[in-house]
Amino acid sequence: MRKVGLLLMTWMLLLTVLPIGMALGAGTPSFTAEPNVSQVKVGENVTITIQGHNVTDLYGYEVVLTYDAARLEFNKDQSNGSFEGYKVVQNAGNQITFALTKVGKVAGESGDLRMCTLSFKAIQSGSANVSLQKMTTVTSQLLPTVWQLSNQASIQIDAKTTGSGPGAGAGAGAGPGPGPTKEDPTLYVPKESEMRTEGGGTSVTAVIDRERLTQKLADLHTSTSMDHPVLNFDIPGTSASNAVELPLDILRNSLKDNQGTILTIHTHLGTYNLPISILDQARTNTGSDASATLIIRIDKAKSQHELQFDQSITENGMKRVSDVIDYKIILKSKDKEEEFHNFGNTFVTRVVQLDSVIQDPSKATAVVYDPITGEMQFVPSVFTTKNGKTEATIIRNTNSMYAIVQNKKSFDDMIGHWAQKDVEDLASKMIINGTTDHTYTPEMQVTRAQFAALLVRGLGLQAETTPSGFTDVAATQWYASEVGTAAKYGLVEGVGEGRFNPDQLITREQMVVMMMKATGLVQGTSASNAASTNTSFADQDLVSDYARSAVANAVGKGLVQGKTETTFAPQNVATRAEAAVIIKRVLQYVNLIN
Numbered sequence: 001m002r003k004v005g006l007l008l009m010t011w012m013l014l015l016t017v018l019p020i021g022m023a024l025g026a027g028t029p030s031f032t033a034e035p036n037v038s039q040v041k042v043g044e045n046v047t048i049t050i051q052g053h054n055v056t057d058l059y060g061y062e063v064v065l066t067y068d069a070a071r072l073e074f075n076k077d078q079s080n081g082s083f084e085g086y087k088v089v090q091n092a093g094n095q096i097t098f099a100l101t102k103v104g105k106v107a108g109e110s111g112d113l114r115m116c117t118l119s120f121k122a123i124q125s126g127s128a129n130v131s132l133q134k135m136t137t138v139t140s141q142l143l144p145t146v147w148q149l150s151n152q153a154s155i156q157i158d159a160k161t162t163g164s165g166p167g168a169g170a171g172a173g174a175g176p177g178p179g180p181t182k183e184d185p186t187l188y189v190p191k192e193s194e195m196r197t198e199g200g201g202t203s204v205t206a207v208i209d210r211e212r213l214t215q216k217l218a219d220l221h222t223s224t225s226m227d228h229p230v231l232n233f234d235i236p237g238t239s240a241s242n243a244v245e246l247p248l249d250i251l252r253n254s255l256k257d258n259q260g261t262i263l264t265i266h267t268h269l270g271t272y273n274l275p276i277s278i279l280d281q282a283r284t285n286t287g288s289d290a291s292a293t294l295i296i297r298i299d300k301a302k303s304q305h306e307l308q309f310d311q312s313i314t315e316n317g318m319k320r321v322s323d324v325i326d327y328k329i330i331l332k333s334k335d336k337e338e339e340f341h342n343f344g345n346t347f348v349t350r351v352v353q354l355d356s357v358i359q360d361p362s363k364a365t366a367v368v369y370d371p372i373t374g375e376m377q378f379v380p381s382v383f384t385t386k387n388g389k390t391e392a393t394i395i396r397n398t399n400s401m402y403a404i405v406q407n408k409k410s411f412d413d414m415i416g417h418w419a420q421k422d423v424e425d426l427a428s429k430m431i432i433n434g435t436t437d438h439t440y441t442p443e444m445q446v447t448r449a450q451f452a453a454l455l456v457r458g459l460g461l462q463a464e465t466t467p468s469g470f471t472d473v474a475a476t477q478w479y480a481s482e483v484g485t486a487a488k489y490g491l492v493e494g495v496g497e498g499r500f501n502p503d504q505l506i507t508r509e510q511m512v513v514m515m516m517k518a519t520g521l522v523q524g525t526s527a528s529n530a531a532s533t534n535t536s537f538a539d540q541d542l543v544s545d546y547a548r549s550a551v552a553n554a555v556g557k558g559l560v561q562g563k564t565e566t567t568f569a570p571q572n573v574a575t576r577a578e579a580a581v582i583i584k585r586v587l588q589y590v591n592l593i594n
Contacts, residue, residue, distance in 0.1 A: 029054050033065065033153040045075070047184050048118045048130050048153055049285045050098075056513055057139040060085070060101030061115060064134040069094040070155055071128035077234055077266070078119035080186050081177050083189050084111060084228050084262050084273060086351070086393065088335035088386050101138070103349070103382075103393075104591045105523050107384055108140040117184045119338040129154050153302055185219040188212070203241035206233065210247045217254045217261070228260040228275075235267045240300040242267040248331065250274050250293040267298050270326055270352040277352045278329075278343050295337075297328040301401055309369045313405055322404035324369070324390065329399055342462070343397045343488070347380075347522060350394040352404060360389040361594040362421075364406045365429040366394045368460075371401065378430040380460045380592035384529040395592055396460045402487045405463050411440040419577040422584045429593065431458050436462050442577035449502035450475075450513055451579055452492050453482035458583045459592070468540075470500035477502070491517045509547040509570035509577065512560055515586045516550040519559075522590040537568040544570070559585050 029052060050063050067074065074096060076089050081100035091099040096115055102108070103291040106268040109504060122128070132151040138144045145552065198202050220229050235242050244265050254261060255276050265272045274296060301324035313320050327350060329340045358364045360479040366381035379402060380395040392404050409427035411434050423440055426432045433456065435441040456463060467475070469482035486492040487500075491514055495501050519525075535543075535555050543551050552568065554560045560582065563569035574582075587593045 003526045011422075028584055029056070029137070029147070031135045031149055032151050033130055033154045034398045035130070035155050035220060037155070037466075039156045039158065040124050041140075044122050044123060046072075046120050046155050048120065050115045050132065050135075052113040052115045052135075052572055054111075055113050055115075055137070056110045057141075057144070058110065058113065058137055059106075059108040059140040060099070060138040061229075062131070062136040063096065064097050064098040065117060065118075065130060066095050067120065067130045068128040071126055072120040072130070072155075072431055073123045075119040075121060078184070078187055078189065078229070079117060080184070080232050081116045082186055082229065084230050084264075086384065086391070090387060102140075105525075106140070110224060111398040113226075115222055117186060119184065119187075122155070122378055123159045123576075125159040137502075156529075169542045185216065186230060186232055187224040187591065188216050188231060190193060190233070190235070197239075197429065199241075199421060201237070201267050202239055203243075204370055205243040205245055206235055208233075208244060208246045213246060213250050217250070217371055220261070221258050222502070225530055226260075229258070229387050230262045230264050230273075232264045232266060235265065238268045240266040242269065242299065243295055243297045243299070246281075246294045246296075247290075248294050249290055249496070251294060253422065255279055263296070265296050265298060269298050269300060269323060270350060272296060272327060273349045273351075274329070275346060277440055278340070278346055278348075279345075280542055281340075281344050287483065288446045292331070294332040295328070295330040297326070297330065298329070299326045300324065300425070301326050305369070305371045305401065308371055308374065309376075310402070312369065312374055313367075313403075316376065316407070317550050318405040319586045320365070320403050320405050320409040321353050321356060321358070324401060325350075325352060325402045326401045327399045332376070336537050339399075341399055344395065344411070345521060345524065347397050348399075348485045350402070352392045352394065352402075354404060356390065357388060358392075358404075358406070362425040363402060363428045364392075365409045365593075366392060366402050367405050368396075368400045369401055376430075378457060378460065379460075380587065382490075382594055383590060386493055398462050409434075411438060413444060417577065423577065423580045426580050426584055428585055431583065431587075436590075439574065442575060444546055444576045445504050445573045446504045446511075446576055446579045448500065448506045448510065449477075449483055451477050451480040451514060451574070452486040452504045452577060453501075454512055454583055456482045456485050459522065461489060461517060468500065469498070470494055470502075472566060473500050473502055478525060479566065485513075489521055491521065491546055505573040506579075507570065507579070508560075508563070508572050508574050509543055509551055511574045511582060512554045513547050513550045515582055516554055519590050520584055522592065535568065537566060539561055539569065542570050543568070557589065 015255045022281045032050045033053045034051050040046050074091050074539050076091060079085055079089060083102065085100050088099040100116065100147045132149045135147040135149055136144055194207050194209055194472050195204060196207055216231065220231050233244050259277050261276050263276060306324045310320060331338045333339055359385040364383060366379040367376050368379045369376050382393045384391050394402055407428045410424050414423050418440060463481040463485050464480055466484040466488050468487045473480055474484050483500060483502060563572060
């Protein structure tokens with residue numbers, strides 16, 4: 001089961017060291033450090049690109065290099081990887097460690113790859129070297145390899161000159177000076193003319209230039225063959241309100257040929273990764289309005305909302321350990337502004353940096369707060385720790401107001417039970433509830449409606465008032481909105497004749513079918529993607545035809561086990577303990593919790 005985490009947490013378990021000086025066969029990967037220019041002046045920038053050649057199934061990597069710290073100043077904020085994922089950058093003295101990993105069940109990258117770009121500023125004249133020392137690569141199967149390297153990039157730094165008269169530039173007989181520094185195609189740094197500040201500096205908006213964005217997107221897509229290239233926008237400062245305003249028609253034009261592009265907004269409050277494919281769902285009445293814009297907002301919540309949130313957190317016995325961050329996507333035209341709230345089947349990631357360390361991720365979670373109803377609920381979130389700080393990645397298909405909280409829940413009747421940890425972990429994250437404040441009743445049986453509600457809650461889906469379409473699910477029932485939401489996202493189906501049988505006890509095979517539909521929703525794959533419909537269980541013939549593929553798939557992935565070593569018991573009724581274990585395994589498998 002793949003866990004989301006920093007590369008350093010997994011790579012050191014099994015490392016095969018391959019010196020780069022050994023005899024390499026055809027197709028063996030190699031890695032180089034390549035400067036964008038060979039000569040700069042003091043005060044100018046230089047970009048070092050770490051290039052991979054003949055790379056296969058690259059899911060994550062860690063680069064270690066050294067540089068001439070007396071002549072070069074490393075710019076961490078303008079150094080980026082070239083695919084979507086979680087990044088860690090450490091600068092210690094003259095050594096840089098840059099790590100990046102993908103997330104979820106996705107394929108690795110192959111071929112000749114631009115792996116990352118590292119930005120430096122020239123601060124002293126002379127010859128400066130950047131030396132690539134080591135590369136650790138990890139495949140999508142989490143198989144690591146360490147490459148000991150000896151590759152060097154050299155940059156000549158000239159003293160900064162002033163004026164343009166004779167003797168100030170190139171002298172008689174001198175050749176032409178270096179051309180302009182080539183920009184990093186993965187990074188958009190707004191110019192001062194694009195920045196708009198309001199409220200005495202409390203609010204900042206980067207109004208992105210049409211021509212610059214058009215060129216940057218073109219450069220991005222010609223510089224990489226990756227399915228999901230990332231264009232990073234850095235918003236400087238420490239304003240409470242941060243926004244990026246982008247020309248909508250430019251994004252939609254780019255979307256026609258590059259569906260996988262991701263816009264990543266970096267602010268001091270954290271980052272936000274927005275696939276521009278969501279614009280396919282955001283078909284609003286902007287018409288031919290060339291001034292229409294897409295606004296991405298990352299704001300610290302207003303004090304009144306923060307106070308309300310804290311009151312709700314305190315009432316639930318929790319502790320808040322992050323700012324309350326409000327995320328918004330707004331489509332703005334001449335006539336109106338419309339907030340785009342729900343991204344359908346697309347799960348969007350947001351990353352929040354915490355000042356403290358979360359020692360036990362099972363007792364922490366992101367939560368969403370509705371200031372109108374005052375309700376608070378679980379949001380899928382993954383925690384990783386590096387250099388004494390924890391990073392929380394929030395994954396959800398809607399925008400809202402989020403915070404990170406710590407919570408611990410236990411039940412008297414779960415002490416010593418085989419499912420104790422799974423039940424208490426999910427209860428601490430507010431995914432499941434007890435039958436009372438102190439009891440869970442693990443052997444109680446579960447209905448179809450109850451399990452549907454658990455899935456909706458575990459995936460962080462916002463329960464809606466969408467009618468379920470089932471004749472036996474009355475709008476007045478407590479589960480009406482959860483069953484309707486589950487039906488909307490394809491997690492549940494009826495039993496025939498327009499009925500759902502919400503109060504019928506759920507069987508193990510029915511539970512597996514629903515959970516595999518949930519994995520398909522998050523991963524964007526078929527819920528029944530199994531090579532075979534057979535299992536090794538002696539009672540596999542008792543599995544219903546509609547459930548065979550899902551059961552075989554779930555067993556093959558290790559998401560479910562038999563009732564005994566030889567039987568699956570597909571028609572047995574599931575218990576609350578079994579339901580909790582299943583939900584936790586699914587959420588971990590699709591990387592929605594640690």
